[in-house]
Amino acid sequence: MVSSRDLNGDSGRIKPASAAVTQNGHSNCGAVAFVPLKEKIDKRIQARDPWFSLEFFPPRTEKGATNLVGRLDRMGEGGPLFIDVTWHPAGDPGGDKVTSSTKIAGTVLNYCGIDTMLHMTCSNQTKTTVKKNLEKTKRLGVRSILALRGDAVGNDWQYNDDGLNYGSDLVRLIRDEYDDYFTICVAGYPKGHPDSESYEEDLLHLKQKVDAGADMIITQLFFKAEEFLKFQNDCRDIGIECPIIPGIFPIQTNRSLVQLTKLSKLDVPDDVRSAIEPIKDNDEAIRNYGVHYATALCKELLESGQVLGLHMYTLNLETATISILKSLGLWLPAISRPLPWKTSGNPERQANEVVRPIFWGARPKSYIHRTQNWDEFPNGRWGDSASPAFGELKDYHLFYLRSRTANEKLLQQWGELTDEFDVWKVFSLFISGEKNDGGYKISETPWCDGLSKETEVMRDRLIMYNNLGILTINSQPNINAMSSTHPVFGWGGEGGYLFQKAYLEFFVKPEYAEALKKVLPKYEPRVNYHMINRDGEDFTNADRQTPNGVTWGIFPGKEIVQPTVVDPVSFIVWKDEAFGLWMEKWGALYDPTSTPYKIIESICDSYYLVNLVDNDFPKESILWDVLDDMLTTAGVKKE
Structure with a gap:
């Protein structure tokens, strides 16, 4: 649902779209048509x-x-x-x-x-x-x-x-x-x-x-x-x-075998019973036997020529099932995604949703949650920005949004902080993959459950800038006519060419923000920027009502597909979530009277959230130059 001003400038709702054609008669390129x-x-x-x-x-x-x-x-x-x-x-x-x-x-x-x-x-x-x-x-x-x-x-x-x-x-x-x-x-x-x-x-x-x-x-x-x-x-x-x-049914434990055969009233064959009896108290041995037995069973079925599909009873476990499927050659990760962001499986949403703001790139479940009541989505373009009615994210602990890592393990990763430099180090180690002083690898941050393949392209630079207090939470390099089947950047299927503008999103302390305001004018109009603090004080050179397309693709026989935008209004909505994660996910690990809690609270209250877009995508990105100028103006020397 959308508030009184919709994304096409009219009152009411967003203009409806279908999997094939929008109201304007244009194909809704990029949409996934529903197949029963x-x-x-x-x-x-x-x-x-x-x-x-x-x-x-x-x-x-x-x-x-x-x-x-x-x-x-x-x-x-x-x-x-x-x-x-x-x-x-x-x-x-x-x-x-x-x-x-x-x-x-x-x-x-x-x-x-x-x-x-x-x-x-x-x-x-x-x-x-x-x-x-x-x-x-x-x-x-x-x-x-x-x-x-x-x-x-x-x-x-x-x-x-x-x-x-x-x-x-x-x-x-x-x-x-x-x-x-x-x-x-x-x-x-x-x-x-x-x-x-x-x-x-x-x-x-x-x-x-x-x-x-x-x-x-x-x-x-x-x-x-x-x-x-x-x-x-x-x-x-x-x-x-x-x-x-x-x-x-992959046999995983003797207990599960007994329970399931009892429920289904099936007799276990003598050869299976005799094989399991000597190892019935050794779960690992039974699991290995179960994997071997199920793999052989599946191969015989597939080789019969009469079976093409296998339905795996997982018992909510993954190791044995994945091992079997890999042995059969059926475990096949997708080479190319339908869109550059994680799509929903909902047929109505798949048929109509073809564009999202880039800010939720690492938090797709949150975006889906906050737009779950939209009965219609923007056609092929985001349209004129006019306050889409994002649902509030009041509960960061919904089971499908919550971190799957226990709090004690998050504390091991993010540590007992003594100053803001310790926070900077967490960001840097997350990207580098190196262990912290306690010997623990940092597998996630509040804004990201894991690194994308694209991050590796910019890895060294991101490590350096995070060490200097430019705390990155989202980024993409510029690409120009990249194959749509590229192993890192690919999406949309075969035969297409992809394009991206360089994008960088990060938190910085107030001193850096002031320096950034001084240097950015000389990079206009090539670089668009938007910076905002927790209280909503913001600065931008972008048209506040016009989204900026930052990812698009050209495919045979189709209109241009533009699935990712930087939208000024949505950025303000995202701001509340991005700052909220400091306290809801990180600060909540500590006692409110403790030093680590006060450090996180201070950062949340004083830092700015910034996004930068380099519009000249065919050329080498100058966003790194912008950051270097900011650091120089702030009196910081790169090592």
């Missing part, structure tokens, strides 16, 4: 292109949710086609708790940028409750559902006259209410469902679910490739033609 999961899978099958997907369950605690988001960020780098989140009836799955199934699924989709499927059960629920859960799922942007009957409450399942009793009932309801809006998946059982009277009867129940509208099947775990292949052939023989994806 069922179509993604069909295309992979037609191309004989193998894929994998991952399953996770909601954690029990808020800390667990924070850790899970970090794990999903890491596992998303391997290129899963989708992930799914299980439905835990005992954990208020349709509620708003951090640990609810819907909350986790929405977070994965919107903040981790991964296509997400949500499990949903119907047993022991009214149709009204199920419809409410479906509507909430739709609002979150989730477009795929694994429809399940669910487990009985107590020992016996009871028929519900006012509800949905079978998985086929839930599939039918989703199709009747939402047509093709959702991709619907159902569960298959290679050994037959434990509640069915026979294997053959269970196959007929599965066909009922497919006939009711299911698009695909994911199977329960199994131990032998021939079990799945027989099951798949039996499904084909009775007319089930949709994709069937085998569920793969």
Whole structure:
């Protein structure tokens, strides 16, 4: 949503855009058109292109949710086609708790940028409750559902006259209410469902679910490739033609094996039992065996020529699953990003969002959080800047924004400060990768969870300037007609050429800020600048209502794509967050009466936040010259 002045200068909202064409008739270049999961899978099958997907369950605690988001960020780098989140009836799955199934699924989709499927059960629920859960799922942007009957409450399942009793009932309801809006998946059982009277009867129940509208099947775990292949052939023989994806369970501990086979009522093969018995108390040995066993199983399935997709039951762990996928050659980090910033997985947002202010480059989850209520986004350009209604960031400790590093470890990294020079050193060591005096490597700062590949291009200079008190939090070098598939700068796909203006954003003490004001006029109009302190006192030579494009790309058959801008109004919004991080993330580690706390507080209260843009991108950047002039004017000599 947007305030009374929108980004196109009219009252109301931002002009709407679509994945293909804006209201002005221009293509919305750079937008990601929505492709339903069922179509993604069909295309992979037609191309004989193998894929994998991952399953996770909601954690029990808020800390667990924070850790899970970090794990999903890491596992998303391997290129899963989708992930799914299980439905835990005992954990208020349709509620708003951090640990609810819907909350986790929405977070994965919107903040981790991964296509997400949500499990949903119907047993022991009214149709009204199920419809409410479906509507909430739709609002979150989730477009795929694994429809399940669910487990009985107590020992016996009871028929519900006012509800949905079978998985086929839930599939039918989703199709009747939402047509093709959702991709619907159902569960298959290679050994037959434990509640069915026979294997053959269970196959007929599965066909009922497919006939009711299911698009695909994911199977329960199994131990032998021939079990799945027989099951798949039996499904084909009775007319089930949709994709069937085998569920793969990497054995990670004896306890997890016992629990999962008990829940699924499966017998563990004798060869597996005999292999695990001597090592059942050695988790590492069992994990190694599980990786080897699952890898061999997956290879046999893939080599059969009848399997292209693998669904991995991760148990919320990553090491074993990643090892298996790497051994199979399926772990494939993306060579080129669709856009230079981390995109959301929400289909509506993907179809319409093609431009962002550069300031949140290292905090994309915060940007998505603060713009989550925008129902429309700027078309292909940011437009005339006019106070977009960013949501306030009142809670820096939301589980998907929180640092995944424990406070005691952050203290080890950032240290017991004695003066502001210790703060400068933290910034410098973060970029250099060297250990601090306590022997700890600094892996993050409040403004950045890790360094981008682009930082390496400017590494030595950034280390030097940070040592001198120019505390950088965001930067990009200038590039001119760089290939869109470049391993460091690439985005947007093949055949394009990319351009960037040099950009630098940093905190400096008041003395440096005053010196900067004196030297900047001689670099105008080539260099645009904007500096502001915590109280909002700012100085700029930029048009306060006109964004400055700093990243763009040219691709065959398309309009120019301009995904990153320096927007003066958004910078003022970002200022509050950037200064807030000093105290919320760093100062909060210390006692308010302590010296380190007072140092951080003093910096937060007195320093300026500055951004510089060198508009002459074909030439060597002069931003370093600006900094050198500032230091000289301030009476500082570079070593």
